[in-house]
Amino acid sequence: MKSEQQYIELFQQCRQLLSSQSDVVLDALRDEAFRIFKRIGLPDKKAERYKYTDVQEAFSPNYGLNLNRLQFRINPYDVFKCNVPNMSTLLYFIVNDAFHSKEYPNAKPSGGIIISSLNEAAHLYPDLVSKYYGQIVRKAETPSINSEGGQIIDGEFVPLRKNNEPDAITALNTMLVQDGLFIYVPKNTVSDKAIQVVNVLTSTVDLLVNRRVLVVLEEGAKAKLLFCDESMSDVNMLATQVMEVYAGPSSELELYELEETNMKNKRFSNLYVQQHDKSKVTLNSISLHNGLTRNMTYVSLEGEESVINLYGGVIADKEQHVDNHTLVDHKVPKCVSNELFKYVLDDNSVGAFAGRILVRNDAQKTESQETNANLCVTKTAHMFTQPMLEIYADDVKCNHGATVGQLNEAALFYMRQRGISLDEAKLLLKFAFVGEVIDKVDLEPLRDRLHYLVEKRFRGELNKCSGCRLC
């Protein structure tokens, strides 16, 4: 099966149309991305990076694309009820890949913060957008010689491992993308309210959506972002998302992602984070409900004394599939990375976690901690885990641990002795298990909401998305 062929043909046929519908900044990178995509194609399961998710199969059906930018007649504010209570946010919507232009009355960012359509921003601030758009990815995909293992063979340095191969999904997204979101927080500016972006997926026909997000925090800027994926229709949706995050020196970013879609949804998300001196970034993704999800996170620590916290919680059942692939690239000294991923797998669900910590030659005094813990609740659930340490510097402290197991029998009995039924005791232990990830959420209302959603999810009261009434 060679699923890439249809996308190659589509691109060749629609090249003009894509140009006519998008700004020149977005258009400028298409041809290069196309060359890469044509060369590498979509990965099969032999590709180490994609061994746990069948990309070929996911991309083989014939999806429609909204290349002509038809407006979906929907007002998300009317249908979306899934506000996080008690949290005053700047609320925005992206319908499929299009930024919803109608502003929520309260959503007025302050202090020069830009939150807008990516395509529009490219038009209004071409210099600003082109400085970052595609550049975070480019840097991530450029090999750096001599800072990692390898050998000089015939006078040429051959790295041991290709850390920087271009990614096919990112290339596809760059080829076809037409819009998405741009968030810009200027120097030393603090966004006082959290910025909430709801990605609404809706269509009447099977649809491929390519969404692009660019987040730039200049030096000393601070922001909290919450992305919620919601599905509002019952057709097959395939969404690719490439998010580029630039965290300038001493900036602070908290980025939360909550997925609440349905079984017919396939999500391929590639998140590239570039951190500079003393920046602090916390990423926390919770997969509550989905079809097939593949999240790739690449964090490049470019500046000393940066901190990255990378957390994820997954609850899956039925035939759901969640694959988190992370790479934290310690390029410079004195950075800290903490990683915690927890999965609860029920029914026939499949979970995968591959977490690579790469400590390059120059990255002395690195501290890194990685934990992956998983609960398989049924015999037919399947967990793959691969916590990897790749270390080329000697003055480091790195630990990782992974467990797959069940609920603690002694704890279950203790609870039953106190009169709590076996089922209830199991639920309490499951909340507690996932709760560790949710407790890492700094925004208190969001934390409470997540605890509530997780509890509902485990009680089977959360069949599809909790907020919308459409499905």
Next chain:
Amino acid sequence: MENLKQEKNKLVREVADRKYEYGFITDVHTDIIEKGLNEDVIRLISARKGEPEWLLDFRLKAYSYWLTQKMPTWPHLQIPEIDYQAISYYADPTAKKKDGPQEIDPELMKTFDKLGIPLEERLALSGTAVDAVMDSVSVKTTFKESLREKGIIFCSISEAVREHPDLVKQYLGSVVPYRDNFFAALNSAVFSDGSFVYVPKGVRCPMELSTYFRINARNTGQFERTLIVADDDSYVSYLEGCTAPMRDENQLHAAIVEIVVNERAEVKYSTVQNWYPGDSEGKGGVYNFVTKRGHLRGADSKLSWTQVETGSAITWKYPSCVLSGNNSQAEFYSVAVTNNYQQADTGTKMIHIGENTKSTIISKGISAGKSHNSYRGLVKIDARADGARNYSSCDSLLLSDTCGAHTFPYIDVKNDTGIVEHEATTSKISEDQLFYCNQRGIPAEEAVGLIVNGYAKDVLNKLPMEFAVEAQKLLSVSLEGSVG
């Protein structure tokens, strides 16, 4: 106990200044066949060994499969291209010159003496029987007769093919089929000698069995094959040691070890691998690409792998266990040391199929110089393996800022009653410990040897005594020059 410790420390100090001490070449008439690999060569090897038709068939099938395969590129290793036509696949140092004397060349006996492996039984290490293999041929097997009295078969695999064809036919390739991987196919096509062990029902083997592998001839590859069968309720402890001369060119060693463990039987397999690692510039050394696997077929069976890997330019192997029998238990203890330009990608696979199966993995990686040392391991819990448990602990110690230490565990769990725990740490050798040793007058290099030995203790303790001492010496020697 204290004495023993002092004795060990003395040994460590003694060897601190020594280099690879097994790098000499034995001057002995060796019958080497022409370089190159094709069907005729395989027929020739088979004919030299006087093999039956079925074995030739097995070799040819493996060869034609090998031709369809490419060498995999997934390991964390930089392997220069290997020219399989530039290798001679059979070298027999025991071959008699037509006009020469007909007994074993005394040079051969001397070689093994020099390696500390006397082949005369009266001089032997107490309680150890040895099968000595040089290049492609078994030179001598000691204590064969006294073991035979207990029904234990311990001989070279060539002899086993002649004397016990049914046993060999039943088990050969049953644990590692020739289609298993690229090097398994190559070995199955061209394997020369190796050891065969059969321990009958209910017999506890009274002595350690050991095979000593020596590469001597130039431009040859060693492709030995070991097959160990422990029948119901039996016990055997098996040791393997290896060395090679210092040569500037690389030599390929692609072996297969198959172990069958039947009901309630127990097998311990210990390796001290000290193939020539190449010089400090990375020139020469052995490529050690080995497939080792045990099949715990019977209920309540046990298999334990212990390996100390200090040699070889490139080590690429995963001694593994397939736990089919209910309640079977498997262990893997490993110390892998890399220095200079050495590379290692080693670990294990624990495949849990039977109920209540249990496995333990303890791996200690030590990297120095410009070397790369990777642990790679798979723990798989099958849907049938109710109540399976695994505990893995993989630690890496870094002795320089130019080396690499990597951990690639793969965990696949398909069972809701299984418990798998994996933990790993990577850290630098402790400055405090080093300084403490220095203050007590122990020079840096020796201190590193001591600390590393302490770090590897959990694994070294699993080795039989004589081997443990040997292994400790090796650890220190291997790290020589690693302190800047």
Next chain:
Amino acid sequence: MLEIKNLHASINGKEILKGINLTINDGEIHALMGQNGAGKSTLSNVLVGHPAYEVTQGSITFNGKDLLALKPEERSHEGIFMSFQAPVEIPGVSMVNFMRAAVNAKRKYLGKEPLTAGEFLKIMREKRKIVELDSKLSNRSVNEGFSGGEKKRNEIFQMAMLEPTFAILDETDSGLDVDALRIVADGFNKLKTEKTSALVITHYQRLLDYIKPDFVHVLLDGNIVKTGGPELALEIEDRGFDWIKAERAVKNEE
């Protein structure tokens, strides 16, 4: 209230209890003494229905009900409480959520409405005082990071919350210093009503200075071999268990 008849029980196929007979009436406190391995903890685990133990013979009735037919949580609702010898730590489950789940499960069993959050927290505050349990502890996860003494105090606090009619104190004194022992024992005594009965398992007389038993039993090799009043505990404190073994050996010979 509790009647144990010819109870045989085993774990992993090994018989530990070999025909226990014991009757405990309302308001009585029974102490059970014996050396390690005599079967003391097996008896307490069987009473609360630990799944690892198998009852092979005999019966237990509790207030007229067949106890062995009830699930562990039902036994709890019926009024049986065990203070565990080594209370398990349950990370991530807060004491508040845990206790609320327990209290409301019992109320549901008894056909009562669940407590509101406010009512529940009020009760929790009151009961905490009984064992001088710091409010910080009740905000933490169940037993997580508690010292040995805090864990035992927490057990008695839970007893206060659940108001059992029959309490099993399984070596509650182990690992406690004198002050902690007094607090725990005082807590228990405050909670004890005329109706409450208890089985106190201990190695030492010390605990019995604070919790006065009506009867003292000695368990040896899966059987109750001697029963007496409080003075028996003092005698054991003085002379150990060997004389009882010897006495029994003589009896067996006869």
